[in-house]
Every structure is written in structure tokens, then in C-alpha cells.
Amino acid sequence: MKLAYFVHDLADPAVTRRVRMLRAGGAEPVVLGFRRTDAAPESVGGAPAVDLGRTYDGRMGHRAKVTALTALRAGRWRGLLTGAEVFVGRTLEALAVAESARVQGGSKARLVYECLDIHRMMLGEGSKSRAMRAVERALLRRADLLVVSSPAFLDHYFAARQGVGADLAVETLLVENKPLDLGGGPPPRRPMRAAGPPWRIGWMGAIRCRKSLDVLTEIAARRPDLLEVRIHGRPAYTEFDDFDAQVARAPNVDFFGAYTAEDLPRIYGDVHFSWAFDYMEEGLNSAWLLPNRIYESGRYGVVPIALAGVETGRYLANRGFGVRLEDPRDVEAFLERLTPAAYAALRAQLDAVPADAFVVDEGDCRRLVNALAGRTVTSNVQSTDGAAATRRVA
Structure with a gap:
């Protein structure tokens, strides 16, 4: 056709x-x-x-x-x-x-x-x-x-x-x-990254949320013992005052630019969590969308973190995996309480979801x-x- x-x-x-x-x-x-x-x-x-x-x-x-x-x-x-x-x-x-x-x-x-x-x-x-x-x-x-x-x-x-x-x-x-x-089967997953602080969060895909950048850079700069951030994707520079400068000022935040589908196993294999918050159009499109990063997270064995009261959070709740927070700033307290055993339990929840939930x-x-x-x-x-x-x- x-x-x-x-x-x-x-x-x-x-x-x-x-x-x-x-x-x-x-x-x-x-x-x-x-x-x-x-x-x-x-x-x-x-x-x-x-x-x-x-x-x-x-x-x-x-x-x-x-x-x-x-x-x-x-x-x-x-x-x-x-x-x-x-x-x-x-x-x-x-x-x-x-x-x-x-x-x-x-x-x-x-x-x-x-x-x-x-x-x-x-x-x-x-x-x-x-x-x-x-x-x-x-x-x-x-x-x-x-x-x-x-x-x-x-x-x-x-x-x-x-x-x-x-x-x-x-x-x-x-x-x-x-x-x-x-390929006819699930991709091979890299061994689980060693669980423990500093916890590493990956922000992948369309990078367009100013609030997310503010939260991640502020916590990572203040708590290098707790958080590292890896950003991969294509920033919407019109949504930020100065994306590159803000990232450069945060010593525990790195931006690696655009990537291809072939890079996904590597970039997801390098982090403990994926960031699935979006406030670009708060209460509107950002509350309704289902971003591709939640499916990529599931496919490559990385625990997504999302806002509880939006469609993304409901998706995770309905399928029984991921971390749902009431506010993105709550990630600091969540990581402070997190133990290696608790992280392993989060990974086990994700691994229990059928692989076909995450791919076509x-x-x-x-x-x-x-x-x-x-x-x-x-x-x-x-x-x-x-x-x-x-x-x-x-």
C-alpha cells in the first residue's frame, strides 16, 4: 500500500x-x-x-x-x-x-x-x-x-x-x-547498575520542561552525594533562559545531546531511574501525554519517576511499576530514604511486567x-x- x-x-x-x-x-x-x-x-x-x-x-x-x-x-x-x-x-x-x-x-x-x-x-x-x-x-x-x-x-x-x-x-x-x-524478542539488558548513592537519573527524549531542569540541577548541585543527572535528547531551547549555561553550572549534571535508537540500551543502562515529569504545559498537554520514555524505561529495565496525578502516573499505577511522587522536589527525600533492597524491589516490579507492554x-x-x-x-x-x-x- x-x-x-x-x-x-x-x-x-x-x-x-x-x-x-x-x-x-x-x-x-x-x-x-x-x-x-x-x-x-x-x-x-x-x-x-x-x-x-x-x-x-x-x-x-x-x-x-x-x-x-x-x-x-x-x-x-x-x-x-x-x-x-x-x-x-x-x-x-x-x-x-x-x-x-x-x-x-x-x-x-x-x-x-x-x-x-x-x-x-x-x-x-x-x-x-x-x-x-x-x-x-x-x-x-x-x-x-x-x-x-x-x-x-x-x-x-x-x-x-x-x-x-x-x-x-x-x-x-x-x-x-x-x-x-x-528482532523477535526482548533486548538483552545490561547488568543492573550498582544500587546506592549517588543515585543516577536519566532525562531522555524531548527536553522541554523548565521546572524539571530547575529541580534536577538544584538538587544535584547541592547534594552531589545523593544525585547525578544524565540528560540525553533534543532541548527545546525556546523553553529555557539558557539551557547550556544552567547545565554547565551544575557539577553533577551532564548533557550528551541527541541520540539514535541504537544508543538506547547504552544510555538507559547507565542510570538507575528515568525522569518522566513534564510541566511545559502544566494542567493541559503535560497532564495528558504518555511519553515514550516510560516505555523505553520498561524495555531497558530502568525505573521511571513520574508525577502521581497525571496520565503518566496513572499509567504506572495501573501497571504496578515505577515511582509516583506528588511533587518533583520530593525526589530528594525519596532518594534519601532509598536503600539498595528497596531499589531491587522496584526493579523486580518492573521486570514482572510483560515485555510486550513496552514495544511494538x-x-x-x-x-x-x-x-x-x-x-x-x-x-x-x-x-x-x-x-x-x-x-x-x-
Whole structure:
């Protein structure tokens, strides 16, 4: 099945993972996307890539302008996309371009909206926020399928604010942010890091939470006997006053930059805990998301630490592993009380969870592709509070 995949950032590792899933499931994707880097890759996850131009974190006005101009000229890809059975837009801006390309190309392909975050602009009451929600509702009316990575996105936004399941009859699909495993078995785990202080916390992935950085750098600088911090990922520099300087001032905090999927066993094998707090959009998207670091933690045998009262904390509680705190600053007292035996018990809880809870395999990839194409998928499940039904694939 040929598939047109429109994305917000060609260099995003999560985009690469999704493209690999699509290919493993039998699709032949063509990736068309904006980029946040100076140069665009020629391929993404083994699929050919088309550069739609440069955009920037935080510059929403510029991104809206570039998106509109790109959508107006979307007919130029008609030849490239001929025969595509599905057009997928990952984020709202990508969906707008995907739908314009579909219409201008005269295609009758299915339209799929993949939403992995609810940006704060979508949740305000100002004129810009209302306009963005109106655009999204209009596109949802034309879409055949809505894909989300957390059931709370359905409960608290798409059902509650956009009318999905009531005014909008679009089907919904839950695809969690799990690592891709095509090897046919669980990865070998490194021996458990020696349990005892200083305890080492790893903060992996999208680094965008100012409050987390403040808490971790402050405790690590003040208590080098208790805490070391390893940061791996891509900082959203617009969210910090001076990320690099703040890290440099904290003697027990190290930043190692971006990484690839091949690096995951090494970077998780170097820490006792993974940091799964997010306050970037406190009470909104940050309370609803399920970050990929909780699945990576489970896969590689590292205990996640999260906020108790949000979707991530509920996920850990429901599955019986991890550490749930009422406030990120409570991590200092938690580590002070922690003994090697107590840490071993936390690891045992994690190890008791079935491995397939943390990864997607080739069968999951095939089910995803079938769902995108409108073919039969797995049984329906309810979202957290029953507000909207969703089909779980992975």
C-alpha cells in the first residue's frame, strides 16, 4: 500500500520510528515534511523524503505562513503521490498540507490525522486559539481516522472540546509511543547498575520542561552525594533562559545531546531511574501525554519517576511499576530514604511486567497499516473515563 506521510519535522526521531513501523507493516510510505535543521535528509526510516521547507520551534506565526503557502502549492506533488491509498498528517500543520495535496491531486484516498501533542495554542480562548480549533474541526470532518498516543487526549480535548464522538463521527485509534522491536524478542539488558548513592537519573527524549531542569540541577548541585543527572535528547531551547549555561553550572549534571535508537540500551543502562515529569504545559498537554520514555524505561529495565496525578502516573499505577511522587522536589527525600533492597524491589516490579507492554512488533505494525487503510483491526477499548471509544493497536 502506497502511503503519503506528511510530517512537521523530517529529523524527528519519532517520525523515523513511525516510518519504520509503516514499512514493517507492509506500507510503502513517501515522507513529505518540514524541517527544523539546516539541511533536509534524503530519506527517513528507509523511505524517500521531500523537503517542504524550514520552520522553527516557537515561531507559530512563521509556521502558519509557511504551512499556508505550502498547502496552496500542494498540487505540484500530484505525480509523486499518484496511487497513494492513504494521506497521513502528523500534527495539524501537516494535516492541512496533506488534505490540500489530496484535494489538488484529485485523490479519493483516506485522510488520517495523527496527533501526538495538544499545543497550548489549541486550548486558549483568544481569537487565534478559536480560529485554530475551527480549522482543526473542519479538517476532522474530512478525516477518516484520528490517531492519538494517549487516551487522555480523547477525554480532555478531542471529545470535550472538539466534539469527537458526538458532533464529529471520525474513528479514533490509540497508538502508544512504544519503541519498535523487529528482532523477535526482548533486548538483552545490561547488568543492573550498582544500587546506592549517588543515585543516577536519566532525562531522555524531548527536553522541554523548565521546572524539571530547575529541580534536577538544584538538587544535584547541592547534594552531589545523593544525585547525578544524565540528560540525553533534543532541548527545546525556546523553553529555557539558557539551557547550556544552567547545565554547565551544575557539577553533577551532564548533557550528551541527541541520540539514535541504537544508543538506547547504552544510555538507559547507565542510570538507575528515568525522569518522566513534564510541566511545559502544566494542567493541559503535560497532564495528558504518555511519553515514550516510560516505555523505553520498561524495555531497558530502568525505573521511571513520574508525577502521581497525571496520565503518566496513572499509567504506572495501573501497571504496578515505577515511582509516583506528588511533587518533583520530593525526589530528594525519596532518594534519601532509598536503600539498595528497596531499589531491587522496584526493579523486580518492573521486570514482572510483560515485555510486550513496552514495544511494538511486526504484528503491531501490520495492524497499524491495516487500520490506516480502513481494514479490520483489534477490538475496541474505552478511553480513561469512557468519553470516546478508541481502537488499540500498540
